[in-house]
Amino acid sequence: MTSSGPLRTKKPEIVRELASALGEDRVSDNPAVRAAYRGSNYNFLPPWGKSPEIVVMPRSVGQVQDIVRLANKYKLNVLPICLGTMTPFCEADILIDMMGMDSIVKIDTENSFVVVEPGVTYNRLLPLLRKEGHTISYGSFPANFSVAANQGVLRTVNHNFSGRFSDQTLGYEIVLPDGTLLRTGTATFGTGYWSPLILDFPDVRGLFLGSPGGRPPLGIITKAALRIWPMMEARGLPIGGFSSLAQALKFSKAVVKAGIADQSMVWNWVLMGMSESRAKGGKDDIDFMNYRMTTDYTKPYKGLHYCYTWTQFRGYKEQIEVNLKLCERIAREMGGKILSSQEIQDTIPNVWKTWKLSYEDFLLEETKAAHLWKVGGEGTLEVWYYVGWIDDLIKLEEALNLRLKEKYTPIPQPYYCRIFESGIGGHLRYQMSADIADEYQAKRNRQLREEMNAWILEHFPNIHAAGAKQLNTQSIGLGVVLDKIRDALDPNHIGYTVGEKRLEPDDEGESDQTLKAL
């Protein structure tokens, strides 16, 4: 890919204009500075794209407005990123590294919200919240990821307070592609009260989260108002053991529907075994891998249950005691049990330690999650993500395991599930254990995922397979509407997304003929 027209002829001028708006230290067209942004800064997985043409790091909302106005003037693509935005390739003309805007604007424990800029990380915010007896929802992300960016991932399901991450947001301040400043919800009237629910206007948060439908972002988030949660005087984290996914998911569904738990999730034995050996330092990786190579998904590793549930709740002491008893009863009724402390210590002590730190003590930064993510000997994982009713997910798991075994690989694969939408829905997330840091395996897995998605769309009409290629063509109107909204908000199409053709040069100094000659 080559530079688009204006950058070919006017790059020094554009860089000068940006430097005059942002300061010279926050603008770079040095190839070595740009090259580090070729890959996703979420991880280092290949394949990487080309470098962006210019990298900028604004300090303020005004500077973000200046950048997009300049991008419109020269018809250049812009792509905003943060640590953890999972942007896989950064080939845009102007890459906006938002980590330079890192103010914690407000912490309001009385009204349970914070307002942060995109550069604020979990490991900066969480200790401050804990001092005030509060926490914020987070996943198993490394602690130095951007809070606002990760809460803004539309498709991601929240890890420790049921629901989607986007449900944790109260509002956003956004710079639109033409430079207009927008505040969503009640904050649009300039109030300090941030709420998504207003009578006068619709709730438009979702339009600006993630990349809707694989399309470019419709705006650049410059502030986010997010829910925070009191840690309360007591917390519980019972671990359930079950002999099938059906039992485990029904347990999780029941405790969430009954309002007992903030969240409940399910792990299969493969994920549990891998995680335990990793948390232990990878010493059992070979034994565990050998076992997986010689068994099938129906036969758990020694001492492990087929599925585990992790159920998390906070409250008053008396409430927690009752909840623990209720969990024991519901687990029994579903055919499983809540594990004793002894069984946890005998079988999964290291995983337990990590999850206790994370979900009972809310000490994400102590979990060293980043290191746990690396699978000993297997590299990083590929994620397949399916959303639907609980009963459909149970059927899907069995069919998918069988299909994988018969058609692709006999090695049992790790997965986990979460419950959301107050217990009526959930997701099944396979974490295919090929090393996708290896380009060959990455390609093979992408291909496999696409085949699986096509098969699921055909056989499980109620399951939503995230990222499936067919989704755009199957959209009933929404894809068309999103395109129209984009045309209205971003007439020059300066928003950039992966795989999109770059802007064509117009009358900015070069003819198509000249470009072809080049």
Add this chain to the structure above:
Amino acid sequence: MKCRGCVSSSGEAKPVCPMAERYRFFSYSAGGMVALARSIYEGQLKWGSELAEVIFNCTMCRACAEQCRNIYYLTNEYFSVPQLVEKMREELVEQGRIPPVVRDYLKSVDLHGNPYQISGSKRGRWSDEAGIPLYSGQEFLFYVGDEGSFDERGIKIAQTVGNLLRGYVSVGALGDEEISDGNEVKSLGESGLFEVLAERNIEKFKKAGVRKIVTLSPHAYNSMKNEYPKRGGDFQVMHYTQLLEKLMDQGKLDFSGLKTTVTYHDPCYLGRYNHEYGAPRRILKSIPNLELIEMKSIKEEAFCCGGGGGNFFTSMLGNDANSPGRIRVRQAYETKARVLAVACPVCAKMLEDAVKDEGLDDKLQVKDIAEIVNEGKKGGTK
């Protein structure tokens, strides 16, 4: 390349990478260094002066290696990030594509045996003035290095350490015969010149019958302890704080007391490179009435003063508010200690300048441990 980059590291939010704090762009970080290596490997980035502008900002402090113990491979070779940076610098040096300040540094070491562009014949003035005898078979060779020989602040520290040691053990210096230890030359990627310096030093030490070396600088300590043995230079090498600790344990060094509050800055080449965190702290804690208050980033997590990797001479990281020295001084000032103790002439100079830049001259004083010991020992110079 298997790597999730330093962006994936967990833990409390503290400054880790000096150049990342200074520049903020991802490129100037451990993860950025890996990304650049990968880009070169994939043919997406060329060796050149623009790359050198980024690469030579690394202070080689190893803080990244402590934060993330993941390793990275390139063509089946395993590297830590600082090793990767050194390899890339070697290639840039080989191709002659280095920043002018680095070129000048290396040229001066090659010509004069020191980076100060001063004739080697003036190297021994510090010892002449202090009355430190030339080495002639004493128990210890006191090796002071470039900063101890030529830098005004370094000379004062060298003289203090020399005189202090002289009271307890027999020491001698090489005077004009001393040449650079080569630690910075190596970290700047000039491996050929380092080989020459190491060989010359080893030969000189052997010829003089040296068996034990006590160094002023942790930088020299690192190269003589870890690199010289690979080249036949098997000497017993100590940093001077280690020798002071030994003298203290033997009951030879005794303290009357010093009423002050002190915070201690771990030098990268004493701490992270050689895991010596205890000796300086034990010395300070042994001085009656001296209160040691730790900064928030200490030992393995200590934030670099910004002087490593040749930056002491090249000043590529500058002295603005986000420069490493000033960040470290602000951390020291937060402890409310009156004295910022150091055990390295490079750190001393970097942090003293940073104290001035922060406008804290009357609130925080940078002192070498030897200077504090001198004030606190029996019969000392309070």
